[in-house]
Amino acid sequence: MQGQAVRRLGSAALDLCYVANGRFDGFWEVFLNPWDMAAGVLLVEEAGGTVTHFNGKQHSIFGKNVLASNGKIHLLMMEVLQKNST
Numbered sequence: 001m002q003g004q005a006v007r008r009l010g011s012a013a014l015d016l017c018y019v020a021n022g023r024f025d026g027f028w029e030v031f032l033n034p035w036d037m038a039a040g041v042l043l044v045e046e047a048g049g050t051v052t053h054f055n056g057k058q059h060s061i062f063g064k065n066v067l068a069s070n071g072k073i074h075l076l077m078m079e080v081l082q083k084n085s086t
Contacts, residue, residue: 012027012036013039014066017069019044019047019049020040023072025073026068027066027069028065028066034062051067051068052074053067054078055063055082
């Protein structure tokens, strides 16, 4: 229940834009392609947010998952995702 999706827009790019502009506090997704997240990741980073892989390592658009947040809740989101991925 801690990591449950509350809204699914069908577009990782749009979800990441919502994190960048503050509409969402965080977003995570798996099985993405580079074109699904490249622009959104850039917007989150430019807005001062944090983008990593689920394990906290530096994000690459060639990875298959993304964790993006406003930065304030990033560690909490990582903990929930790691706890529930085992």
